[in-house]
Amino acid sequence: xxxxxxxxxxxxxxxxxxxxxxxxxxxxxxxxxxxxxxxxxxxxxxxxxxxxxxxxxxxxxxxxxxxxxxxxxxxxxxxxxxxxxxxxxxxxxxxxxxxxxxxxxxxxxxxxxxxxxxxxxxxxxxxxxxxxxxxxxxxxxxxxxxxxxxxxxxxxxxxxxxxxxxxxxxxxxxxxxxxxxxxxxxxxxxxxxxxxxxxxxxxxxxxxxxxxxxxxxxxxxxxxxxxxxxxxxxxxxxxxxxxxxx
Amino acid sequence: xxxxxxxxxxxxxxxxxxxxxxxxxxxxxxxxxxxxxxxxxxxxxxxxxxxxxxxxxxxxxxxxxxxxxxxxxxxxxxxxxxxxxxxxxxxxxxxxxxxxxxxxxxxxxxxxxxxxxxxxxxxxxxxxxxxxxxxx
Numbered sequence: 123x124x125x126x127x128x129x130x131x132x133x134x135x136x137x138x139x140x141x142x143x144x145x146x147x148x149x150x151x152x153x154x155x156x157x158x159x160x161x162x163x164x165x166x167x168x169x170x171x172x173x174x175x176x177x178x179x180x181x182x183x184x185x186x187x188x189x190x191x192x193x194x195x196x197x198x199x200x201x202x203x204x205x206x207x208x209x210x211x212x213x214x215x216x217x218x219x220x221x222x223x224x225x226x227x228x229x230x231x232x233x234x235x236x237x238x239x240x241x242x243x244x245x246x247x248x249x250x251x252x253x254x255x256x257x258x259x260x261x262x263x264x265x266x267x268x269x270x271x272x273x274x275x276x277x278x279x280x281x282x283x284x285x286x287x288x289x290x291x292x293x294x295x296x297x298x299x300x301x302x303x304x305x306x307x308x309x310x311x312x313x314x315x316x317x318x319x320x321x322x323x324x325x326x327x328x329x330x331x332x333x334x335x336x337x338x339x340x341x342x343x344x345x346x347x348x349x350x351x352x353x354x355x356x357x358x359x360x361x362x363x364x365x366x367x368x
Numbered sequence: 369x370x371x372x373x374x375x376x377x378x379x380x381x382x383x384x385x386x387x388x389x390x391x392x393x394x395x396x397x398x399x400x401x402x403x404x405x406x407x408x409x410x411x412x413x414x415x416x417x418x419x420x421x422x423x424x425x426x427x428x429x430x431x432x433x434x435x436x437x438x439x440x441x442x443x444x445x446x447x448x449x450x451x452x453x454x455x456x457x458x459x460x461x462x463x464x465x466x467x468x469x470x471x472x473x474x475x476x477x478x479x480x481x482x483x484x485x486x487x488x489x490x491x492x493x494x495x496x497x498x499x500x501x502x503x504x
């Protein structure tokens with residue numbers, strides 16, 4: 123078991139020297155069947171090449187920092203087991219559709235702006251003082267949005283979305299899923315404020331339902347479902363009498 | 369990956385912007401099936417045009433008989449397969465898209481899909497009956 127080895131081909135890009143990323147191979151020990159791709163990258167950084175750059179934090183699929191392209195598929199590297207690839211080499215590249223800053227690190231600014239634009243927080247027409255009590259919800263009301271609240275902003279859905287890849291003006295899956303999450307929340311009164319962003323040309327109507335965002339989502343959020351439901355919702359609000367009544 | 373370095377990005381250092389190649393849809397089976405689904409619109413549009421030409425050739429709608437051109441019958445059969453593929457994949461997704469409640473309880477996605485297929489069946493019978501009725 124101790125002699126088992128695996129080849130990791132990591133994308134390298136130095137903005138000071140390189141015009142484009144290139145792959146660099148590392149042959150490392152694969153000592154434990156529970157090793158994940160992130161463990162392999164950490165081994166390379168600690169023992170082989172300290173200059174390899176990548177993002178990571180929690181190592182347990184919660185923070186959403188370690189999203190990369192593993193053998194062509196966007197994945198959280200902390201939950202991509204090497205045993206699923208061995209003895210073939212594992213190619214690790216940055217998330218597709220995003221500008222690469224260095225090695226496996228991408229520029230997240232575009233996503234952050236889009237996320238902010240849908241106001242993913244509870245909006246009230248009039249804030250009540252804390253002493254006025256809680257905004258209670260039934261289990262059924264929580265179930266309405268629970269699935270969409272699981273999003274960890276890992277951006278795998280953006281990397282898998284060809285619509286975003288072809289035109290990055292598209293608002294994108296995660297931002298729409300989070301907007302849907304708050305629109306479905308019984309405590310929220312901000313649907314009308316979010317609608318202009320969601321219903322604009324680069325909003326939900328840009329999506330042609332490829333569905334790959336939901337396939338790669340590590341938390342089962344199903345952003346494609348959120349987008350299609352928002353399309354239906356915006357249509358009904360536009361066509362039905364009193365559709366926009368809150 | 370095709371190269372395009374952008375020095376005008378908001379970050380201080382130069383970044384690499386990957387561009388999607390024209391063959392992106394061949395990379396994954398899911399992407400390919402999506403393209404097939406979208407492509408089904410083209411043969412159906414071609415069928416409609418051919419249908420109108422066949423009617424014009426026969427002189428009028430009253431004298432048109434669909435079985436006179438073997439090529440048109442074969443093409444119609446192929447288009448039927450495309451139409452069925454499009455309809456079945458579309459209606460199967462109804463359970464995902466429609467978020468309905470009856471008596472404050474969410475309707476199960478399977479019930480929505482079955483309702484959609486039922487409505488499709490009824491609509492097909494009604495349209496078929498209307499067309500046959502007008503044809504007589």
